[in-house]
Amino acid sequence: MKPQSSKGTRDFDLIQVSRRNYVIELLRKAFQTFSFNPLETPSFENIETLMGKYGDEGDRLIFKILRSGDFMKSVSDKSNPKIKEIADKALRYDLTVPLARYVSQNSGKLSFPYKRYQIQPVWRADRPQKGRYREFLQCDADVVGSNSLWQEVEMIDLYSFAFQSLGISVEININNRKILAGIAEICGIENRLIEFTVVLDKIEKIGEEGIISELREKGFSLKEITKLKPAFRSFKNLNESIAFLKDWLNKSEQGRRGIEELEFVIKRVKDAGILKLNVSLARGLNYYTGCIFEVNALNVDIGSVGGGGRYDNLTAMFGLKNISGVGISFGLDRIMLCLEDLNLLPDGIIQFCDVVIIRVDESSSDDSYKIAQELRSSGVSVDYYPDIVKIKKQFDYAEKSGASHVIISESENDQDQIRVKNLITGESHLMNRKELLTYFQELKN
C-alpha cells in the first residue's frame, strides 16, 4: 500500500533544494556576467522533434508520451502499433535539440549571435544506478550564429569564472577536431578517424598498452599503430605539447589549422594555467567540429564536471543551415558531489526558520501569535506551533526543524517578559516585546 516514487527519480527537501539552488544561482550569475540570457523550453516536444536526433540508443531512451484520448486511433496494424502512432510527444532528452528547435522556429526574431543559457531537467530511460538518474538537471550555455574563435575564449573564461565562484579548482582539457583529423591524415587513417578516437579516448583508463591491443583488435596494422604512437604521449605543459604537434602535423593543413585555433584561444584566456592539451579528448566527436573542452575537478575523484565544444549545423536538422556555435555544459549532480566531498558548501545557505514559538497554554496564544505576526512583518521566519502538546514534543520539533531559537509562550509570564531560548548556545533570556523585535532584527542583519 505504501506508495513509492518512480525508480531513478528523487525528492528534494529543504537541505537539498537549498544546496542545489546555491549552485544554480552562482551558475546563473556567471552566465549573466558573460551576457548569456536565460531560455526555458517546454518539458515535452512533438515526438518528431526529438526522435532520430540522438541515434538508435537515444531514441530508445527517450520517454514517449501516450496520445491523449483514444491512443489506438491512428494505429494502422492493431497487433503491432508503431511508437509514433500511439505517442505524439516526448520528454526533453537534452537541452541542445530544444535549443535547435527554438532557434529554427524563431530565426526571424532572434538577433545573432544568439547567446542563451538553460537550466532545466531532462529525462532519460536509463537503467537507474548509483549517481545515474532518470530525471536530472542540465545546465548549458550556447552561443550560435558566429564562427569567431573569441567564443571559445569566452567559454573557457566562463568555465574558470563559474568554478572559481564555486571554489572548485579545475583543469580544463582542450583538444580540436582538426588536430585529430590532422593525425589521421598524417598516419593515413582518414576514414577510420572515429574508430581511432573512440579507442584513444580510453587512454587514461587502459594505458598505452591497452590502446595498442584494442587498435590491433580493430584491425589497425602495426605500421599504422607505430605512426599513431605520438598521440599516446603526455606532455609536461602546453608549450611542449603545442611545439610537438606543430612539428608532427606540419604536413597536414587541417592539423596546422587545429593548432592555430588552439594557440589563438590559449593566448587569450584569463587562466591559461588551468588548460591542458589532451589529444585523446574526443567527447562525441561526430558532433564537434573545432575545439573540444572537458573540465575536471582537482583534488577529488568525481570525473568530469563539464564539457563542450564547437559544432556546426546545429539547426540543420530543422532546415536552417550554416549555424555554427559553441556550447558548454555543467554537470550539476557531479558538481554537488564535488562540493560535498571537498566541504565547499558554505554555512548559512540553508534557510532554516529563525524561531519556533512553543505554546504552553491557550490563554497566551493571542499574545504570542501577535509576536509571530510582528516578527514576520520584519522579515523573521517564524514557526508557530499549532497545538498545545507536551513541551518536550514541541522542543523536539523545534530542534528537528533546524530553528536557532524558540520563544516560550505561557500566560504566567508577565506579558512583557517573554522567554527566548537560543538553541545553539543553550542560553535563555527574558525580553520585553521591543527587545525581542530588536534582537531578531539584528539576527537577520
Place this chain on the structure above:
Amino acid sequence: MKPQSSKGTRDFDLIQVSRRNYVIELLRKAFQTFSFNPLETPSFENIETLMGKYGDEGDRLIFKILRSGDFMKSVSDKSNPKIKEIADKALRYDLTVPLARYVSQNSGKLSFPYKRYQIQPVWRADRPQKGRYREFLQCDADVVGSNSLWQEVEMIDLYSFAFQSLGISVEININNRKILAGIAEICGIENRLIEFTVVLDKIEKIGEEGIISELREKGFSLKEITKLKPAFRSFKNLNESIAFLKDWLNKSEQGRRGIEELEFVIKRVKDAGILKLNVSLARGLNYYTGCIFEVNALNVDIGSVGGGGRYDNLTAMFGLKNISGVGISFGLDRIMLCLEDLNLLPDGIIQFCDVVIIRVDESSSDDSYKIAQELRSSGVSVDYYPDIVKIKKQFDYAEKSGASHVIISESENDQDQIRVKNLITGESHLMNRKELLTYFQELKN
C-alpha cells in the same frame, strides 16, 4: 520543415523568465517567512500513484508515459491494450497527490505538523486555449498533521503577506463546509449538498434568478428553494453576515461549528478587512472539510489568483489515515497577468547585459577583450561582439540586447582613451581604463 513547439506549451525568454522569477522569489520569501520548507518531487510518478485520484475527467487529462523497451510486452489483449499495460508512469497533474505520496512514503522520517511549499510545473492534456496551457507552474503551500485552526489563520496571513509584497490588492473570500452542511440540514437537503453547492457556486455569473431556475431543473422543490433563499443574499460586511448566519443556522450543530471556526479565524488574522464571507464559495467541495478560501485581485478582471482550504485524509488514498491539513495555492499565470495589467512589475527586474563591446578592427581586440575580462571580474555583465562587421549592425545588436552601454573598441584610439556610449541618454565619453572600471562599478551599485 520548420519545427514547432508542442501545442499548449510555451518557451520563456529573458523577459519572461525574469518576470516569473521575480514573482517566484517573492512567493518563496513569503513561504519561508511563514516557515514553510521547499519540496521538489519528480516530474513523473508511477502511473498507479496518480490514476484514480482526480476522477474520470482527471484520469483522461493525465499525460501517461509509454513503457520503455517493448511497450506491448505486458498487453494481454493485443487488439485492445489497456493504458496501464502500455504506460507505467505519468506526469505530475498537480502538487497535492505527489505531496500525499511523499508524506506517506516518508511518514516515519517527517516531523509533524509538516509544512512544505512547492513551486513546480504540472501537466494536463487540456484542450489549449487562451490562458490555458498544457504545462504550467503551480505554487502550493500545505501544512499537514494538525487540526488546529491556527493554521487557517496563518494561511490567510500568508496570503496577505505574499500579495502585499507583490503590490496586489486582494479580497479573500472565505467559507466553511460546515456552514454549507448546516444550510443543507436546516433546509432538509442533506443528501443533495454537493448538487446544491455546484449550482450556488455560479451565483456571481448567473444571478439569483439563474440559480433558482437551475435548482428547479435539478428537481429542487419550490418549498426547498424558498428555504434556501437566504443563501443567495449578499451582505455589507463580515459582522452582518456572521450575525445573520448565526441566527439562520442556530438549530444546526454543524452550522454553528462552521460559524465558530470562521469567527476564530477572522478574529485573529492580521487584515480582517480583506476578508469576505461568501457562502456560495465551494471550490471542489468534495475535497474540503472545513474552511475554504479564494483570493480575488481587486481593480482587475482576472478571476481568482489563489485558493485553498482545510482537508482531511490527504494521505488516506495511500493508507495513512487521519492526516488533516490546510493547503493554499497561488495561480502564477494569473498573477503575472495581474501584474502586467496593473503595471506592477518594477523596473530593473530584467537583467539585461550592462555593456556590449563593439569592435571596429581586429588589432584592438586583445586590448578590448582585456577590458571585458576586467569588467566581468568586478561583476559587470559584458557582451563581447565576436566578429568584425559593420558598426551599424553591432549597434543594432546592442540595442536589441537591451544593453545600457556600448564600448567602441578601435585601434586608432589612444589605448587609454576608450569610447563609452550610454544608449539610454545617448551621451558618449572618452575614459581611461581606470575611469571606465570605476564608472561601471558605480553603475552596478
